[in-house]
Amino acid sequence: MRSSRRPLLSLVLGALVLAASVLGLAGPAAAHDAAESTSPSQGATLAAPPNEVSVTFSNKPLGIGASFSVKDASGTEWADGSVQIVDNMATQKLRPGGPAGAYTVAWRVVSSDSHPIEGTFTFTAASGAAGAASGQPAAGSATTAGTVPGIGTARPGVTEEPSAPASAGEPFQWSIVIFAAVAVGLLVALGVLARRRLTGDTDDADTDNGGTGAGRTDSEDGE
Numbered sequence: 001m002r003s004s005r006r007p008l009l010s011l012v013l014g015a016l017v018l019a020a021s022v023l024g025l026a027g028p029a030a031a032h033d034a035a036e037s038t039s040p041s042q043g044a045t046l047a048a049p050p051n052e053v054s055v056t057f058s059n060k061p062l063g064i065g066a067s068f069s070v071k072d073a074s075g076t077e078w079a080d081g082s083v084q085i086v087d088n089m090a091t092q093k094l095r096p097g098g099p100a101g102a103y104t105v106a107w108r109v110v111s112s113d114s115h116p117i118e119g120t121f122t123f124t125a126a127s128g129a130a131g132a133a134s135g136q137p138a139a140g141s142a143t144t145a146g147t148v149p150g151i152g153t154a155r156p157g158v159t160e161e162p163s164a165p166a167s168a169g170e171p172f173q174w175s176i177v178i179f180a181a182v183a184v185g186l187l188v189a190l191g192v193l194a195r196r197r198l199t200g201d202t203d204d205a206d207t208d209n210g211g212t213g214a215g216r217t218d219s220e221d222g223e
Helices: 002-030 174-222
Strands: 035-039 044-046 052-057 067-072 084-086 089-093 101-110 116-125
Touching: 035 116, 052 101, 067 089, 089 101
Parallel strands: 044 116
Antiparallel strands: 035 052, 052 089, 067 101, 084 089, 101 116
16 A cells, blocks of 8 residues: 555655646746836936937847837926837837926837736926927827838947836736646546545455455365
8 A cells, every 4th residue: 555655655646746746837938028127217217308208228128119208397298200119129219399397208018928018207407408398299290109110230238227017917826727737637537546546546445355265264264
């Protein structure tokens, strides 16, 4: 009995270790890319509006579906042209002539695992850019936040503060549920198999005992 239980116990423990390893690896693999830093940094105060803004990610975003919106305190859009993605940095150029005051940057990209991620950060310009007037868009200027990104050369980030996305609409991680279901199913199957083997061993033992008892009875009768 003990010799038959030891292999089953080892098999069950091995399955538990395997399931734990699989589930442990599933978590990091399912994690999405994250924003590591922004330029300008969150809450920074600049002498004048920058020529561009950028976000640096933990991995290279996909080259589709990226958009930036850069608005001043009055709600005027200053993003100009398409988003540029180089390596793991997404950059948005701004129209010249921005006014002094607070700016809000809202970004959205598709991470390397094909899931969209988004966030916001703010900065303040102490004074307006040279030639800034009312802060209204110039005639014929492009305000193309949400356009398909192109490929270009972005300026490296110059900040260290990370920007926390305002909202990251990440989908539920079904892969973890699937791995857990497989692990549970494996454990149930092993339990059923173990029970059947133990039941079979018990039946064999009963049969052997019955046969021995019958042999003794016959022997005693012969005497």
